[in-house]
Amino acid sequence: MPLLISFVLLLAIMVGCQTDDECETAPFGCLQTAPGKGHLHVQLTINAANPSVPVKVFRGDFENNDLVEDTVVTGSRISFELPVDQYYSVVAEYLQADGDTVFAIDGDDIQVDENDYCEGTCFEVDDGRIDVELAFPKRSVLHRKNP
Numbered sequence: 001m002p003l004l005i006s007f008v009l010l011l012a013i014m015v016g017c018q019t020d021d022e023c024e025t026a027p028f029g030c031l032q033t034a035p036g037k038g039h040l041h042v043q044l045t046i047n048a049a050n051p052s053v054p055v056k057v058f059r060g061d062f063e064n065n066d067l068v069e070d071t072v073v074t075g076s077r078i079s080f081e082l083p084v085d086q087y088y089s090v091v092a093e094y095l096q097a098d099g100d101t102v103f104a105i106d107g108d109d110i111q112v113d114e115n116d117y118c119e120g121t122c123f124e125v126d127d128g129r130i131d132v133e134l135a136f137p138k139r140s141v142l143h144r145k146n147p
Contacts, residue, residue: 023116023117023118024117024118025117025118025119026117026118026119026120026122027117027122030117030119030122031122031123031124032120032121032122032123033123034084034112034114034123035084035112035123035125036083036084037081037082037083037084037125038081038082038083038084038110038111038112038125038126038127038128039079039080039081039082039110039125039127039128040057040079040080040082040088040090040108040110040127040128040129040130041077041078041079041127041128041129041130042055042057042073042077042078042079042080042090042092042130042131042132043076043077043129043130043131043132043133044073044075044076044077044078044092044132044133045076045094045104045133045134046073046074046075046076047134049094049095049096049097050094050095050134051074052072052073052074053072053073053092053093053094054070054071054072054073054092054093055069055070055071055072055073055078055090055091055092055093055132056069056070056090056091057069057070057080057082057088057089057090058088058089058090058091059086059087059088060086060087060088060089061087061089061107062089062090062091062105062107068080068082068088069082073092082110082128083110084110084111084112084125085109085110085111085112086109086110087107087108087109088107088108088109088110088128088130089105089106089107090105090106090107090130090132091103091104091105091132092104092105092132092134094134102134104132104133104134104135105132106130106131106132107130108128108129108130109128110125110126110127110128111125111126112124112125112126113125113126
């Protein structure tokens with residue numbers, strides 16, 4: 001009987017070691033505490049007609065009007081540091097040559113991903129990416145008179 005108990009204990013130790021060997025080592029720079037903030041990266045169109053673009057960042061859908069940032073941007077990219085695990089929407093306002101205003105709207109969330117490793121849990125921020133570039137600049141249409 002002692003031989004059987006020794007065999008079972010040896011088997012349990014071997015199985016436990018195999019489980020430890022199967023886990024992955026945490027990557028370098030592993031964050032062991034969940035971060036509270038991440039970045040919302042915004043891509044814009046800056047051109048001769050729009051050397052600066054008014055940009056508004058809303059928590060949730062822009063229709064909810066929960067404004068968190070209101071600025072004028074002079075470069076084609078900007079990043080905002082904002083709380084994680086939330087959805088954000090961005091509205092960029094472009095002025096056209098004919099005086100009309102075009103609004104570009106996009107949204108994304110900033111999330112925290114959680115991964116388990118041999119040493120414990122690591123957290124990683126999945127930043128938000130927004131594209132409010134002016135995709136179709138408005139062009140003037142020439143009207144012809146019918147003969």
